Amino acid sequence: TMTTLEAFPNADLLWSPHQLHERLGDENLVILDTRATHQVLRGIIPGAAHFDLYGVGLTRTSPEIFEQYTHLMRSQFAMRGVGMDRTVAVYEERQTGIRAGRAFWWLEYFGHGDVHVLDGGIKAWRDAGFDTTLEMHGPKPRSLKIEPRAEIFVSADDLHALLGQDDVAILDTRSADEYFGRNTRGGPRGGTIPGGIHLEWETYLDAQGRDRKS
Secondary structure, three states, X not given: OOOOOOOOOOHHHEEOHHHHHHHOOOOOEEEEEOOXXXXXXXXXXXXXXXXXXXXXXXXXXXXXXXXXXXXXXXXXXXXXOOOOOOEEEEEOOOOOOHHHHHHHHHXXXXXXXXXXXXXXXXXXXXXXXXXXXXXXXXXXXXXXXXXXXXXXXXXXXXXXXXXXXXXXXXXXXXXXXXXXXXOOOOOOOOOOOOOOEEOOHHHHEOOOOOEOOO
């Protein structure tokens, strides 16, 4: 329908533009714009705070480094008003894509139970006829006491130890060029993790950048 996405399992994780619009002005809602700065300067969804997660990354996932990274990300989300007691909606430019997906995963890992992704991004919001604004208010920092879910994270060393086991499936959701080693993204080597199954993430979006219903 226009307002809901019942065709999906766990459908409430995705919000349509109408569902998000109905919540605008709710003091218990945090909206995170995960786009690059140059895109944000063209307009945001009213009330959104900006968080480009791609400005902070890791090249190693050893336990000590990842623990430090986790607390850095916790602080960054808290500074933008995210609390465990608040509903969070995340979006990006024109897709239900990897920027919003990264924010969603972090909050899931933190143990937050009320996080949603805007299906189709801000493009779908505009296409639905809803306004954007050039005005961004300063967010009110919150206390974010996380309870990390260790079971949904696997380090590179952990995954390496699992290679070859019959009950382990490794999904490689990157582009075909990355999977086949034609694009190394500036790294010394290309290709996939041994045994990786290629399921490129964009295959599961329709022409409008929304999640396919079938």
